[in-house]
Amino acid sequence: MSNTRRLGLDAALLVLLVIAFVPKATGIAIHEWLSLALTGGLLVHMVVNWEWVLKVSARFFDRLRTASRINLLIDATTFLSAVTVMASGLAISQVVLAASGAATAPGATWYMLHSLSARTTMLLSLVHVALHWRWVVSTTRRAWNASPGFFGTPEMVPIRIDGASLPKSVEER
Amino acid sequence: MQRTLKNTFAVLGVTLLTAGMVYVGGSAIDVPSALAESVVSTDDSALVCPATGCTAASCHATSGSATHGGRTRS
Numbered sequence: 001m002s003n004t005r006r007l008g009l010d011a012a013l014l015v016l017l018v019i020a021f022v023p024k025a026t027g028i029a030i031h032e033w034l035s036l037a038l039t040g041g042l043l044v045h046m047v048v049n050w051e052w053v054l055k056v057s058a059r060f061f062d063r064l065r066t067a068s069r070i071n072l073l074i075d076a077t078t079f080l081s082a083v084t085v086m087a088s089g090l091a092i093s094q095v096v097l098a099a100s101g102a103a104t105a106p107g108a109t110w111y112m113l114h115s116l117s118a119r120t121t122m123l124l125s126l127v128h129v130a131l132h133w134r135w136v137v138s139t140t141r142r143a144w145n146a147s148p149g150f151f152g153t154p155e156m157v158p159i160r161i162d163g164a165s166l167p168k169s170v171e172e173r
Numbered sequence: 174m175q176r177t178l179k180n181t182f183a184v185l186g187v188t189l190l191t192a193g194m195v196y197v198g199g200s201a202i203d204v205p206s207a208l209a210e211s212v213v214s215t216d217d218s219a220l221v222c223p224a225t226g227c228t229a230a231s232c233h234a235t236s237g238s239a240t241h242g243g244r245t246r247s
Contacts, residue, residue, distance in 0.1 A: 043181075043188065050183060083188060083192050086192060087192045087195040087196050088195070091196070091199065107203040109199060109202055
């Protein structure tokens, strides 16, 4: 997957995460289905970056940049927190589980766990973005420069005003 | 392609394993809502009607009414 596509996926995930974070604004049904879609997106994000996880994990106790080590620790904690949100969310689900025909009678602990892990996931996701901010900026800049027409910048075409013929490569444009 | 498939299975495995552990851990410390309700109802004696001094659970059903003047269950 190209960096531009990865950036697009990550940006979409962040937007969905923010929307899913405020169930009062969307209603419980949208919150639950959106969160389920978010889970799928998160899994794709992990598959795309899995090689990096394996590489850094293998060298964690050897010579490794401190930044990479911190990144892995933050990522692992974010993953654990995100899985806790998913599991507790399914345990207290009112719409998704009902649609599948399952019924649950969760206790207060699951609600508390869901609320706590959701806040932790949100916070850690923002830290995750901050730690990768340089990559975000450089990838955005590269994508911008690679397709200026797509972003609305008019393409520059050289025009001779003295009537002389242009090089063939320019005329063909 | 084969590597992507391998990574996908690895990610799914790690995720399901973690989710399973979270579920088992959460279930172990969770008090089922039915049990929690029964604990609350046995604690009815802690509720005292300020108007009559009544502590009967049956009275609490009408708590908050003008005639009874009782407390609502928190």
